[in-house]
Amino acid sequence: MKKNKTQIKVRYQETDQMGVVYHANYLIWFEIGRTAFIEDLGFQYHEMESAGIVSPVVDAHVYFKQPIRYGQNAYVETWIENYDGLRTTYGYEITNDLGNIAVTGTTKHVIVKKDSFRPVSLRRSFPDWHQAYTNALGED
Amino acid sequence: MKKNKTQIKVRYQETDQMGVVYHANYLIWFEIGRTAFIEDLGFQYHEMESAGIVSPVVDAHVYFKQPIRYGQNAYVETWIENYDGLRTTYGYEITNDLGNIAVTGTTKHVIVKKDSFRPVSLRRSFPDWHQAYTNALGED
Amino acid sequence: MKKNKTQIKVRYQETDQMGVVYHANYLIWFEIGRTAFIEDLGFQYHEMESAGIVSPVVDAHVYFKQPIRYGQNAYVETWIENYDGLRTTYGYEITNDLGNIAVTGTTKHVIVKKDSFRPVSLRRSFPDWHQAYTNALGED
Amino acid sequence: MKKNKTQIKVRYQETDQMGVVYHANYLIWFEIGRTAFIEDLGFQYHEMESAGIVSPVVDAHVYFKQPIRYGQNAYVETWIENYDGLRTTYGYEITNDLGNIAVTGTTKHVIVKKDSFRPVSLRRSFPDWHQAYTNALGED
Numbered sequence: 019m020k021k022n023k024t025q026i027k028v029r030y031q032e033t034d035q036m037g038v039v040y041h042a043n044y045l046i047w048f049e050i051g052r053t054a055f056i057e058d059l060g061f062q063y064h065e066m067e068s069a070g071i072v073s074p075v076v077d078a079h080v081y082f083k084q085p086i087r088y089g090q091n092a093y094v095e096t097w098i099e100n101y102d103g104l105r106t107t108y109g110y111e112i113t114n115d116l117g118n119i120a121v122t123g124t125t126k127h128v129i130v131k132k133d134s135f136r137p138v139s140l141r142r143s144f145p146d147w148h149q150a151y152t153n154a155l156g157e158d
Numbered sequence: 159m160k161k162n163k164t165q166i167k168v169r170y171q172e173t174d175q176m177g178v179v180y181h182a183n184y185l186i187w188f189e190i191g192r193t194a195f196i197e198d199l200g201f202q203y204h205e206m207e208s209a210g211i212v213s214p215v216v217d218a219h220v221y222f223k224q225p226i227r228y229g230q231n232a233y234v235e236t237w238i239e240n241y242d243g244l245r246t247t248y249g250y251e252i253t254n255d256l257g258n259i260a261v262t263g264t265t266k267h268v269i270v271k272k273d274s275f276r277p278v279s280l281r282r283s284f285p286d287w288h289q290a291y292t293n294a295l296g297e298d
Numbered sequence: 299m300k301k302n303k304t305q306i307k308v309r310y311q312e313t314d315q316m317g318v319v320y321h322a323n324y325l326i327w328f329e330i331g332r333t334a335f336i337e338d339l340g341f342q343y344h345e346m347e348s349a350g351i352v353s354p355v356v357d358a359h360v361y362f363k364q365p366i367r368y369g370q371n372a373y374v375e376t377w378i379e380n381y382d383g384l385r386t387t388y389g390y391e392i393t394n395d396l397g398n399i400a401v402t403g404t405t406k407h408v409i410v411k412k413d414s415f416r417p418v419s420l421r422r423s424f425p426d427w428h429q430a431y432t433n434a435l436g437e438d
Numbered sequence: 439m440k441k442n443k444t445q446i447k448v449r450y451q452e453t454d455q456m457g458v459v460y461h462a463n464y465l466i467w468f469e470i471g472r473t474a475f476i477e478d479l480g481f482q483y484h485e486m487e488s489a490g491i492v493s494p495v496v497d498a499h500v501y502f503k504q505p506i507r508y509g510q511n512a513y514v515e516t517w518i519e520n521y522d523g524l525r526t527t528y529g530y531e532i533t534n535d536l537g538n539i540a541v542t543g544t545t546k547h548v549i550v551k552k553d554s555f556r557p558v559s560l561r562r563s564f565p566d567w568h569q570a571y572t573n574a575l576g577e578d
Contacts, residue, residue, distance in 0.1 A: 030473070030483075031322060031466045033315035035207070035368060036272065040311050041215045042185035046451045049182075053450070063450075064509030067175070074225065075181045080218045085275065088315060089484030132176065135225065170333070170343075171326045171462060173455035175508060180451050186311045193310070203310075204369030228455060229344030315487070316552065321495045322469075325462035347455070355461045358500045365494065365555065412456065415505065 019097055020154040022055040026092045038085035039092075044121045045078060048110045051096035052125070055108070059150040071143065072132045076105065080123040084114075091115050099124055101151045103141035160294040161237045162195040168228045178225035179232075184261045185218060188250045191236035192265070195248070199290040211283065212272045216245065220263040224254075231255050239264055241291045243281035300434040301377045302335040308368050318365035319372075324401045325358060328390045331376035332405070335388070339430040351423065352412045356385065360403040364394075371395050379404055381431045383421035440574040441517045442475040448508050458505035459512075464541045465498060468530045471516035472545070475528070479570045491563065492552045496525065500543040510535050519544055521571045523561035 026047055034040040056063055066073065086092050092112055099109035105128055112121040129138045141148040166187055174180040196203055206213065226232050232252055239249035245268055252261040269278050281288040306327055314320040336343055346353065366372050372392055379389035385408055392401040409418045421428040446467055454460040476483055486493065506512050512532055519529035525548055532541040549558050561568040 029466060030314060030469055031320050034310060035313040035315060035317045036212045036214065037315045038214075041218065042182045042189075042311060045182035045185065046449060049450055062509065067508075072176045074176065074178070075222050077222065078181065078218070078220045082215050082217065085214065088487075089482065169326060170329055170454060171460050174450060175453035175455060175457045177455045182451060186309060189310055202369065207368075228347075229342065316492045316494065318494070321498065322462045322465035325465065329462075352456045354456065354458070354505065355502050357502065358461065358498070360498045362495050362497065 019156050020055075020058070021095055021097045022051065022058045023093055023095045024051050024054040026050060026094060028086060028088050028090060028092060030088055033088050036085075038087055041080070041082060044080055044082070044112065044123070045125075047092065047094050047112060047121075048078075048096075048108070048123060048125055051094035051110055052108050055096040055098075059147075059154060061147055061150070066129070066144070067132065070132050071129050071138060073127045073129045074135070076126040076128055078123065078125045080121060082121055083119050086112070086114055086120050092120065098151060098155045100126075101155050103148065104128060104137070104139055106140070106151060159237055159296050160195075160198070161235055162191065162198045163233055163235045164191055164194040166190060166232045166234060168226060168230060168232060170228055173228050176225075178227055181220070181222060184220055184222070184252065184263070185265075187232065187234050187252060187261075188218075188236075188248070188263060188265055191234035191250055192248050195236040195238075199287075199294060201287055201290070206269070206284070206287075207272065210272050211269050211278060213267045213269045214275070216266040216268055218263065218265045220261060222261055223259050226252070226254055226260050232260065238291060238295045240266075241295050243288060244268060244277070244279055246280070246291060299377055299436050300335075300338070301375055302331065302338045303373055303375045304331055304334040306330060306372045306374060308366060308370060308372060310368055313368050316365075318367055321360070321362060324360055324362070324392065324403070325405075327372065327374050327392060327401075328358075328376075328388070328403060328405055331374035331390055332388050335376040335378075339427075339434060341427055341430070346409070346424070346427075347412070350412050351409050351418060353407045353409045354415070356406040356408055358403065358405045360401060362401055363399050366392070366394055366400050372400065378431060378435045380406075381435050383428060384408060384417070384419055386420070386431060439517055439576050440475075440478070441515055442471065442478045443513055443515045444471055444474040446470060446512045446514060448506060448510060448512060450508055453508050456505075458507055461500070461502060464500055464502070464532065464543070465545075467512065467514050467532060467541075468498075468500075468516075468528070468543060468545055471514035471530055472528050475516040475518075479567075479574060481567055481570070486549070486564070486567075487552065490552050491549050491558060493547045493549045494555070496546040496548055498543065498545045500541060502541055503539050504534075506532070506534055506540050512540065518571060518575045520546075521575050523568060524548060524557070524559055526560070526571060
């Protein structure tokens, strides 16, 4: 199964007064991992948007194992957990400098028309993405 | 079951170029609902922190039903979904101006010592919170 | 001179590991004050955007006098510092619970077409805003 | 004069519904540039914090020349604009992919004790930082 691993340097702004990365920021790191994963497949998410299509999140599940602190590096690993031609579920694992798992999770996405938020089929509208996603999942 | 309903005015900063509230911000809105719920019970989260205790999130589940846009108002309703003396799971429902459900979700929390992140029992360390949480859940 | 005063409740997410509100967030609070000020004049910024016009910031100056902490309330006071028909400079003063000044600043704005970012005259395109801004500045 | 240039990849979360990077985020990018500049000098800001010292912002001035959009890369260049042993003013210039200037600005900082926010002299408390800052400014 294809995976992408991207390094993230903790921003001071991302910490809270608990002295750790504020939990909502991990969804932003998932987004960074997802973008890098898509680029690894040879695509650019912003090109999809130029075609009038956006990809909102349907649901998100996040499991916080241990905190990440400022001064540490983090690594987000991203893969396709599930894909059916309409919905894509990405899986994520964030590790710290020591290789310990800090956060895991998934986000499920559809694609819709930007103006109406009406659903669109990835398979039919972006057949090359469809093929790459199918390959990345290991189903070809 | 006790519930708190808090109005949230969308901030321009919370939107993204999709023209809707960026999805990670709903976790921040959950935090606003949770804080208001706790205050409704007669407590202040920052007083817990003054006692050297913080309350990190263990997991979060978010379901995005429909987008919220700038210029709209949102309402976050919060309740205790589950509580066992150690872990508290809060439930959330965010609605828009028209009363339509936009986002639902849960977050599970423990309390830990701020310096060591060692777990602490809410029941033993904060018996008055424990009592209020038990009552709010409808188990007394 | 017309002024608007809006209460802001500090969000946990807005703190950083210094234990105070992260400095960039005050620009977001300025935006909240500015929006409330405009609504006090009888307008809605999002209606301007519906007409294909956006209002980017040209410059911002922020003076941090003392930190604001979680558990405190803040108040942002907003007024028009300068207005010439094209550019509007808003002034801001953020105070804490005790009435002490925490942050002051200004932001200067123009209005532009959303698609091209070409400048537009507020005076000519939105004469009712122009009149209200002129009045709010005390020049009529 | 010593300068550091750091690449920043625009995050989707950093955009707003104007379709560009939300203006307050440039202060976060300044922070990223500042951190990289300090590391170039051989120091780590988080080590200063481990010694019980934090470095709040005294004032910030930001000039927005042209917007940066998602899908573009940005570069933040950072240098010491002024330093007197107590206060450090950093200068910043953010450019886009084409080398055009998008944002410029300065932030002035002091260092204070984390628990009391009482000012501390960088020259006396961190003589090696003092020397490096003096050198970086070109005054040796």
